[in-house]
Amino acid sequence: MGARPKRILPGFGLSLGFTLLYLSLLVLIPLSGLVLKTMTLSWDQFLDTVTAPRVLAAYRLSFLAAAAAATINAVFGLLVAWVLVRYPFPGRALVDGLVDLPFALPTAVGGLALTAVYAGNGWMGRFLEAHGLKVVFTPLGIVVALTFIGLPFVVRTVQPVLQELSSEVEEAAATLGATRWQTLMRVTLPGVAPAVLTGFALAFARALGEYGSVIFIAGNMPMQTEITPLLIMSKLEQFDYAGATAIAVVMLAASFLLLFTINLIQWRSQRHQTMP
Amino acid sequence: MSIQVQNVVKRFGSFSALHDVSLEIPDGKLIALLGPSGSGKTTLLRVIAGLEAHDSGTVLFDGRNAAYRHPRDRRVGFVFQHYALFQHSTVFENIAFGLRVRPRPVRPAEEEIGRRVQEMLDLVQLNGLADRYPTQLSGGQRQRVALARALAIEPRILLLDEPFGALDAKVREELRRWLRRLHEQMEITTILVTHDQEEALEVADQVVIMNRGRIEQVGTPEEVYESPINPFVYNFLGTVNIFRGRLTDGKLQVGELQLEAPEHSGAGQEHAFGCVRPHDLVVSRDGHGMPVLVKNVHVIGPWVRLELRRRDTGEPLEAELPKDSYQDLGVNVDELVFVTPRKFRVFLDGQVG
Amino acid sequence: MAGHGGRSAAVSAAAPRVSTEPLAVRCLLIGLALAFLFLFLIAPVLMVFTQALGKGFAAYLQAVTDPEAMAALRLTLVVAAVVVPVNLLFGLAAAWSIAKFNFPGKNLLITLIDLPFAISPVVSGLIFVLLLGARGLAGPWLEAAGWKVIFSVPGIMISTLFVTAPFIARELIPLMQAQGAEEEEAAITLGAGGWQTFWRVTLPNIKWGLLYGVILCNARAMGEFGAVSVVSGHIRGVTNTLPLHVEILYNEYNFTGAFAVSSLLALLALVTLIAKSLVEWRSNHNPPDRREER
Numbered sequence: 001m002g003a004r005p006k007r008i009l010p011g012f013g014l015s016l017g018f019t020l021l022y023l024s025l026l027v028l029i030p031l032s033g034l035v036l037k038t039m040t041l042s043w044d045q046f047l048d049t050v051t052a053p054r055v056l057a058a059y060r061l062s063f064l065a066a067a068a069a070a071t072i073n074a075v076f077g078l079l080v081a082w083v084l085v086r087y088p089f090p091g092r093a094l095v096d097g098l099v100d101l102p103f104a105l106p107t108a109v110g111g112l113a114l115t116a117v118y119a120g121n122g123w124m125g126r127f128l129e130a131h132g133l134k135v136v137f138t139p140l141g142i143v144v145a146l147t148f149i150g151l152p153f154v155v156r157t158v159q160p161v162l163q164e165l166s167s168e169v170e171e172a173a174a175t176l177g178a179t180r181w182q183t184l185m186r187v188t189l190p191g192v193a194p195a196v197l198t199g200f201a202l203a204f205a206r207a208l209g210e211y212g213s214v215i216f217i218a219g220n221m222p223m224q225t226e227i228t229p230l231l232i233m234s235k236l237e238q239f240d241y242a243g244a245t246a247i248a249v250v251m252l253a254a255s256f257l258l259l260f261t262i263n264l265i266q267w268r269s270q271r272h273q274t275m276p
Numbered sequence: 277m278s279i280q281v282q283n284v285v286k287r288f289g290s291f292s293a294l295h296d297v298s299l300e301i302p303d304g305k306l307i308a309l310l311g312p313s314g315s316g317k318t319t320l321l322r323v324i325a326g327l328e329a330h331d332s333g334t335v336l337f338d339g340r341n342a343a344y345r346h347p348r349d350r351r352v353g354f355v356f357q358h359y360a361l362f363q364h365s366t367v368f369e370n371i372a373f374g375l376r377v378r379p380r381p382v383r384p385a386e387e388e389i390g391r392r393v394q395e396m397l398d399l400v401q402l403n404g405l406a407d408r409y410p411t412q413l414s415g416g417q418r419q420r421v422a423l424a425r426a427l428a429i430e431p432r433i434l435l436l437d438e439p440f441g442a443l444d445a446k447v448r449e450e451l452r453r454w455l456r457r458l459h460e461q462m463e464i465t466t467i468l469v470t471h472d473q474e475e476a477l478e479v480a481d482q483v484v485i486m487n488r489g490r491i492e493q494v495g496t497p498e499e500v501y502e503s504p505i506n507p508f509v510y511n512f513l514g515t516v517n518i519f520r521g522r523l524t525d526g527k528l529q530v531g532e533l534q535l536e537a538p539e540h541s542g543a544g545q546e547h548a549f550g551c552v553r554p555h556d557l558v559v560s561r562d563g564h565g566m567p568v569l570v571k572n573v574h575v576i577g578p579w580v581r582l583e584l585r586r587r588d589t590g591e592p593l594e595a596e597l598p599k600d601s602y603q604d605l606g607v608n609v610d611e612l613v614f615v616t617p618r619k620f621r622v623f624l625d626g627q628v629g
Numbered sequence: 630m631a632g633h634g635g636r637s638a639a640v641s642a643a644a645p646r647v648s649t650e651p652l653a654v655r656c657l658l659i660g661l662a663l664a665f666l667f668l669f670l671i672a673p674v675l676m677v678f679t680q681a682l683g684k685g686f687a688a689y690l691q692a693v694t695d696p697e698a699m700a701a702l703r704l705t706l707v708v709a710a711v712v713v714p715v716n717l718l719f720g721l722a723a724a725w726s727i728a729k730f731n732f733p734g735k736n737l738l739i740t741l742i743d744l745p746f747a748i749s750p751v752v753s754g755l756i757f758v759l760l761l762g763a764r765g766l767a768g769p770w771l772e773a774a775g776w777k778v779i780f781s782v783p784g785i786m787i788s789t790l791f792v793t794a795p796f797i798a799r800e801l802i803p804l805m806q807a808q809g810a811e812e813e814e815a816a817i818t819l820g821a822g823g824w825q826t827f828w829r830v831t832l833p834n835i836k837w838g839l840l841y842g843v844i845l846c847n848a849r850a851m852g853e854f855g856a857v858s859v860v861s862g863h864i865r866g867v868t869n870t871l872p873l874h875v876e877i878l879y880n881e882y883n884f885t886g887a888f889a890v891s892s893l894l895a896l897l898a899l900v901t902l903i904a905k906s907l908v909e910w911r912s913n914h915n916p917p918d919r920r921e922e923r
Contacts, residue, residue: 007730009813010823015726022719023741026791030756031744033766037759076665083662087655095663097906101670103845104898104905106852107750108872109891112879113673116680116888123672148669168360171327174347175354176374176429180650186377190364209749212854212872216879229751229855236755236859245759248752255747263740 034252037245049246054222055231059250062228065139066207069146074200077154078192084155085162099156102149107212114145115217137219142227145213150203157199158192165191194269198262205258209251277338277432277465278303279324284333286319293319294330295489306459306466308480310473312512315486317469321435324467325352337432353426357438359418361410367421368406371396374429396424399458416447423455427462434466440475448472452479473513477501485509507623510551517557517593519617523548528622531588533566537622547625552617554581554596559605565616568593570607575599582607584615677895680888692878692889700866701874702893704782708870709850712789716846717839720797725831728805729813739802746795750855754788757860761787780862785870788856793849800842801835808834837912841905848901852894 038046049055083089084096102110118125118135128135135141165188173183211229218225226234228251235244279301286294294316301307309317322328324335326347335342342350362370371393375384384392397403400420410418419439426434439455440448456479459466470476476483477497485492485500485508493505504510521530526541528534528548535550558565559582571592572583580602584593595615597605607613649655682689692698723742727735745753759765762779763772771778778784812834816826832839854872861868869877871894878887 008817009729009810009826010817011725011827012730015722016730016732019719019723019726019738022722022794023738026787026794027741027744030760030791033760034752034756036766076662079658080662080666083659086649087659089659093906095666097902098666098670100902100905101674101898104848104852104901105674106854106872106875106894106898108854108875109677109852109894109898110673112875112887112891113677113895116676117672122676124668144669148673151669166358166360168356168358169362171347172354172356172360172425173362173373173377175325175327175350175352176377176425177348177351178373178377179348182377186373187362190362205747209752210855211749211751211858216876229749232751232755233859236758241759241764244755248749248755251749251752255749259740259743259747 031252034245034248037241038249041242041246045242046246049243050250054226055228055247057223058226058228058231058247061139061142061224061226062208065142065146065227066204066210068143069150069207070200070204072143072147073150073154073203074196077151077199077203078158078196081155081158081162085159100152102151107149107210108216110148111145111213111216114148114213115141118144118217136217137221137225139225141217141219142214142225145217146207146210149210149213150207153203153206154196154199157202158195161192161195194265197265198269201258201262201265205255205262208254208258279433279465280334280336280339281320281324282334282336284320284323284330284335286316286323286328286330292489294323296333297489297491298333299484299491299494301465301467303465304463305481306456306468306479307482307484308476309467309469309484309486310471310476310512311486311492312471314488316489317471317486318437320486321437321467321469324433325354325435326350327354351429351432353429353431353434355419355422355426355434355436355439357441359410359422361418361421361425363410366407366409367397367402367413368393370410370421371425371428373425392428396428399427400424415443416451419443419451423458432465434464436466436468438469438471440472441470448475455479477513485512487512504551504621507549507551510621515554515594517552517554517617519550519552519620521548521550522546523622523624531566531586533616535617535620535622540622540624548622549625550617550620550622552620554594556617556619557593557595558616558618559595559597559607560614560616561605561607563614565614567612568615570609570611570613573602573607573609584613587612674895674899677888677891680884681892683888684885688885689889689892692883692886693893695886697866697869698871698874698886698890701869701871701890704785704869705851705871707782708786708789709847711786712793712850713843713847715790716794716797717843719794720801720842721839723798724801724805724835725827727802728808729810742795742798742802744795745791745793746799750792750853751859753792754856754859757784757788757791779860780864781868784860785857785868788860789850789853792853792856793846796846796849797839797842800838800845804835804838805831837908840908841912844901844904844908848898851897 041049080099084092084099115136116122118128118141120126120129120134120136125135133140135144169187169191170183173187174180178186209229211227211233214227215230218227218230220226220230222231228247232244232247232251235241235247279299281297281299281301284294284297285292297316297320299320309320311317319328323330326342326345330343337350347354362373365373372389375389375392378384393406397406400423402417402420402424405413405417410421413421423436423439436455440451443451452475455468468476468480477500480497482494483497483500484494487508493500493509495503500509501513504513507516510516519528519530519533519535521528521533521535523529523537523540523546524544526536526538528537528550530550537548537550540546540548567587568584569587570582571585574581574583578599580597580599582595582597582602584595585591586593593615605613650658681692723738726732727738758779761767761771761784765779776783778787812830813826816830821829851870852872853870854876857870858873858876861870861873863869863873863877865877871890875887875890875894878884878890
């Protein structure tokens with residue numbers, strides 16, 4: 001036959017055109033607006049703004065808290081996914097549905113509720129402060145809030161992968177003489193590792209930029225419990241648009257880097273994927 | 277190592293996969309478990325491996341009860357239908373796995389492991405592929421890795437679950453022969469599960485035919501093919517022509533044919549049927565035998581298959597003959613010819629099997 | 630494999646199932662997982678409701694029917710009613726072009742669609758302030774036309790559009806990619822037009838994924854806080870959505886009020902979860918997905 005004829009299915013131009021138009025108007029133009037605004041600052045001004053002590057403190061806090069929360073989620077998310085996939089227990093379907101709560105609940109409500117629970121007179125706060133552990137208005141509280149909003153990411157990324165892992169491979173390992181622990185470490189874990197990593201990266205990215213659930217529990221003290229998004233907000237309220245923009249650009253760069261990393265992980269793990 | 281399976285029963289919920297199955301597997305032989313899907317052959321294999329726990333009965337390895345031993349302690353080499361290779365490990369690591377997970381006291385040194393893996397690679401003729409990942413291999417290669425992996429631990433018995441099922445016909449044939457040669461070289465007790473009768477008959481020392489959780493017949497390939505014990509076995513191992521009729525005093529009357537069935541001479545008047553293989557149906561023009569019409573002629577390589585129809589009842593029959601015989605006969609479609617069974621078995625109605 | 634039937638006592642002590650852990654370990658792990666979830670998920674939700682009703686049902690009702698709260702509720706609903714359909718259209722268009730056709734740069738497009746997901750909500754709000762605010766790039770032009778976007782309802786809508794744009798698209802794209810274009814091609818060969826093909830062939834196949842995306846998009850649209858916080862101006866009764874109103878009440882130390890309004894949002898969240906589960910259940914029991922056979 002000759003060359004492939006033009007597209008059989010209709011609507012290509014319309015759908016792609018609309019998509020590109022929408023994305024340009026909604027995403028590309030506003031983002032370039034951000035970049036343009038940044039360029040009104042001189043390089044020195046930019047550097048001064050983004051390396052001011054208060055800003056650096058905010059970066060460090062956002063980064064470390066997000067990393068801590070993502071790590072907690074990686075470990076416990078794997079546990080939850082494992083339990084949900086491997087062990088039938090009464091109420092499992094209910095628990096499974098509940099995992100998506102942080103996606104469904106507005107961040108402000110989540111933040112408010114966590115504050116109430118961990119405050120000095122709250123259910124958990126009472127218990128913890130009696131043992132000298134203050135959660136609200138400390139970085140620890142920020143980690144708690146970030147763990148909350150990142151919770152579904154690891155679970156939902158790992159669950160389908162766990163389900164796909166055939167039990168045959170584990171049986172093969174058993175017939176070859178491996179103990180249960182050896183099988184888990186050498187066979188199962190490498191299988192889910194990419195998914196855990198992806199979930200971690202997603203939770204981390206989300207936690208880095210999180211605002212609503214953190215500002216209630218954090219206390220928002222500059223240099224101590226002030227996260228980067230809040231700093232941007234403060235600058236905006238003071239009409240320091242240039243400052244806010246500069247910090248936002250740094251955050252954006254970090255987001256892009258993370259997005260790129262996530263795609264890289266997924267691409268690399270595809271290499272070992274088999275066709276049945 | 278020899279294996280005795282005694283009165284094993286296995287149920288999945290309300291479904292009985294194995295009904296009181298007993299089997300003796302002598303040391304060093306290649307046994308094929310042959311049967312249609314749902315016959316219980318894979319279940320039996322998995323029970324022997326310890327991957328399933330049977331509900332009652334015993335499984336003895338060299339006379340000792342194996343039930344309390346975890347699969348990892350049974351030293352069985354198991355090859356799965358879909359290979360179950362470790363995706364994230366190289367071919368080398370896959371084969372080395374069984375050696376690496378041994379408890380420290382018994383674990384071989386690194387060089388020893390390297391040597392053994394190399395030995396295995398030589399055995400399965402996959403040299404040079406040690407650093408590849410399973411995704412980079414063809415189906416046949418993956419299967420050989422799975423085999424090498426199972427053999428690396430020096431198992432006492434090798435269990436293969438439809439190992440060639442997912443492969444192309446040509447590859448399947450080659451691997452089948454190669455497996456037989458390997459078996460002769462290694463002399464390890466091997467059980468092969470398959471639904472492909474050609475495979476079983478070609479490769480095995482003994483064939484065990486299973487149907488719906490029961491063993492129908494056990495014998496050498498020749499025994500089960502030439503002397504099937506019941507219609508199921510007859511039909512499973514190749515096509516069969518059925519001639520229904522009345523049996524009186526050891527003679528089966530089918531239309532104009534009369535078949536001698538001395539083994540049933542004691543029975544009075546009975547409904548019965550005779551089973552004849554297509555190549556045991558002699559075709560001639562000489563007027564002796566059952567008149568049939570030729571409906572279709574298929575030339576398949578050196579053989580010719582004739583689709584026939586009985587002139588009296590219209591029932592279909594099938595005859596097979598070598599091409600030169602066919603050419604000597606010179607028949608065409610819609611012609612009338614006569615068939616006589618050269619060899620047959622007669623079963624009483626109700627002998628379902 | 631199916632579970633075990635009746636086991637005779639003699640064998641029940643024998644070889645356990647190969648690919649699972651002993652009972653004690655399983656119980657421990659389940660317990661740990663549930664404790665983690667309780668600590669982070671269930672306790673907060675319970676807290677919302679206990680605090681909301683803490684001062685009695687009358688106080689709760691009063692807080693919930695407060696005029697400003699009602700105005701905030703109305704605004705939230707209006708925003709969702711606009712944002713979800715628009716993003717639905719976008720999601721469908723994007724998924725259609727990506728799943729049924731081949732063109733260069735497809736992966737880039739998909740990454741572009743994912744972008745709002747990766748950006749902090751505050752930054753999402755900021756970029757629109759920079760673009761459409763009084764001092765923004767398009768500011769003077771908008772002011773001349775008499776259009777107030779930032780610190781007004783349209784600004785809220787636009788920033789919510791941005792934040793929720795990926796939801797439906799991300800749901801539909803992999804789904805439609807897995808389904809391929811064969812059915813649509815078959816319909817075309819049978820003489821169906823473009824829209825007919827879409828309505829009769831594509832839509833029924835994607836209905837559960839679509840519903841799922843809409844549910845998620847809606848939940849986020851109603852609950853968005855960060856981005857809206859930046860663009861809204863917090864003008865009570867006018868540009869306050871429900872989540873913003875919660876913050877205001879909290880800052881005024883009106884805790885009962887804050888939790889009461891939060892409870893509305895929490896109820897919405899629970900409804901969302903139930904709807905999601907129903908959709909998942911229905912989609913698993915209905916037409917199978919078009920995965921290649923293993």
